[in-house]
Amino acid sequence: MPRATRAIVNLDALRDNYAQACALAAPATAMAVVKADGYGHGLVPCAQALSDQVDYFAVACIEEAHGLREAGIRQPVVLLEGVHSAGDYRCCVEKHYLPVLHTQQQIRWLESLGDQPLSVWLKVNTGMNRLGVEPQDVAAVIAALQRKPNLQLCGLMTHFACADALGDPMTGEQIAAIAALQQAYPTLPVSAANSAGHFLRKQDGDARFQVTRPGIMLYGGSPLIDVSSASLGLKPVMTLESELIATRELAVGSPVGYGATWIAERPTRMGVVAIGYGDGYPRHAPSGTPVSIKGQWLPLIGRVSMDMLAVDLTDCPQADIGTRVELWGDQLPVDQVARHLGAISYALLTGITRRVPRVYRQGGKQTC
Numbered sequence: 567m568p569r570a571t572r573a574i575v576n577l578d579a580l581r582d583n584y585a586q587a588c589a590l591a592a593p594a595t596a597m598a599v600v601k602a603d604g605y606g607h608g609l610v611p612c613a614q615a616l617s618d619q620v621d622y623f624a625v626a627c628i629e630e631a632h633g634l635r636e637a638g639i640r641q642p643v644v645l646l647e648g649v650h651s652a653g654d655y656r657c658c659v660e661k662h663y664l665p666v667l668h669t670q671q672q673i674r675w676l677e678s679l680g681d682q683p684l685s686v687w688l689k690v691n692t693g694m695n696r697l698g699v700e701p702q703d704v705a706a707v708i709a710a711l712q713r714k715p716n717l718q719l720c721g722l723m724t725h726f727a728c729a730d731a732l733g734d735p736m737t738g739e740q741i742a743a744i745a746a747l748q749q750a751y752p753t754l755p756v757s758a759a760n761s762a763g764h765f766l767r768k769q770d771g772d773a774r775f776q777v778t779r780p781g782i783m784l785y786g787g788s789p790l791i792d793v794s795s796a797s798l799g800l801k802p803v804m805t806l807e808s809e810l811i812a813t814r815e816l817a818v819g820s821p822v823g824y825g826a827t828w829i830a831e832r833p834t835r836m837g838v839v840a841i842g843y844g845d846g847y848p849r850h851a852p853s854g855t856p857v858s859i860k861g862q863w864l865p866l867i868g869r870v871s872m873d874m875l876a877v878d879l880t881d882c883p884q885a886d887i888g889t890r891v892e893l894w895g896d897q898l899p900v901d902q903v904a905r906h907l908g909a910i911s912y913a914l915l916t917g918i919t920r921r922v923p924r925v926y927r928q929g930g931k932q933t934c
C-alpha cells in the first residue's frame with residue numbers, strides 16, 4: 567500500500583475560481599494560465615476540467631502547449647514567452663499556438679514562415695523591464711508586422727510588476743502606458759491583468775482591457791499581499807496531505823531532527839509526518855510553520871527532512887499514528903504557510919514534486 571502522502575486537486579474549485587475570474591474580467595475575456603504544470607496541479611487534468619469554459623489557454627513555452635494538444639485540448643494556446651527558435655513558428659501555425667513576440671529576433675524569425683498564416687501577440691514593456699518591446703518602438707514593429715499579410719496581430723500585451731501590492735503607483739503608471747498605446751491603435755485588443763489585476767480598486771485603475779490572464783487565482787492562491795484568498799472569494803484547489811507515522815514523548819531539553827535545531831521547552835508529544843522536501847515541502851520551513859490536524863493548526867518543529875517532518879502534538883492529544891495531516895488546503899490556506907516561509911503560494915504549489923500523486927476530484931467523485 568502506498569503512503570498516504572498525496573495532493574488532492576479539487577477541480578470543482580478550479581472551475582469556480584475560473585468563473586470568478588471571468589465575472590471580474592467581464593466584459594473582457596479571461597485566458598486560463600496553466601503554465602508550470604498547471605501551477606503544480608497537473609496541466610492536462612486542469613485544462614480538461616476548464617475546457618468547456620475557456621476560450622484561450624496560456625502557457626510559458628511550446629512544450630507545455632504540446633502537452634495540451636496531445637491531450638486533445640483544442641483552444642488556441644498563447645505562448646507567453648514566445649518561441650525559442652525560428653522553426654517553432656511552423657508548429658505554431660500547425661497547432662494553432664499564439665506566440666508572444668517580445669524581441670527583435672523573434673520578429674526577424676517570422677521571415678522563415680513565408681506566407682503561412684500566423685496570429686501573434688506583441689509584448690510591450692511598460693516598466694517591468696523583463697520582456698517586451700519599448701513603447702516608442704511599437705509603431706515601427708506594428709508597421710513591419712502589417713506589411714506581412716500572413717500575420718495577424720491579436721493585440722498588445724503587457725505585464726505588471728507590482729499589482730500584488732494594492733495602491734502601488736507603478737500599476738497605474740503601467741495601465742496609463744498601455745492605455746496610451748491603445749489610443750493609438752484603438753482596434754487592437756490589450757491584455758494587461760494577471761490575477762492581481764482582477765482585484766484592483768477604483769483608485770488603482772482598471773486593468774481589464776479586452777483580455778485578462780488569471781493564473782494563481784484559478785488555483786485558489788491569493789494574488790494580493792496580505793489579503794486572504796477566502797476574502798477574495800477564491801477556493802483552495804490543492805489539498806496537500808499525509809499522515810502521522812510515529813509519535814514520541816519528549817522530555818524537556820530533548821532535540822528533534824537534523825542539526826538538533828529545536829529543543830523541547832515543555833514535556834512534548836511529537837509526531838512524525840510522512841512528507842518532506844523530497845516531496846516539495848520546503849526545507850526552509852521554520853519551526854512554528856502550521857500544519858492542520860483534526861481541524862487544529864499545530865506547529866512544525868525542527869528541520870524538514872527529505873521524507874519526513876515533525877510536529878508538536880501536545881495540544882492535540884487525539885492525534886495518533888495514522889491520523890491525517892493537512893500541510894495546506896481546505897483547512898489551512900497555502901498563503902498562510904507561505905507567509906511563515908517568506909514565500910509565495912506560487913512557489914509552494916509549483917514545488918510539489920512528482921513523487922506526490924495528484925488525486926483529482928470533480929462532482930464529488932474521484933476522477934483519476
Ligand SMILES: *Cc1c(COP(=O)(O)O)cnc(C)c1O
Pocket residue numbers: 599601646725759760761762779780781782783789
Ligand atoms: C504567469 C503569468 C501570468 C499569470 O500570473 P498570476 O500572477 O499567476 O495570475 C500572467 N501573465 C504572464 C505574462 C505570466 O507570465
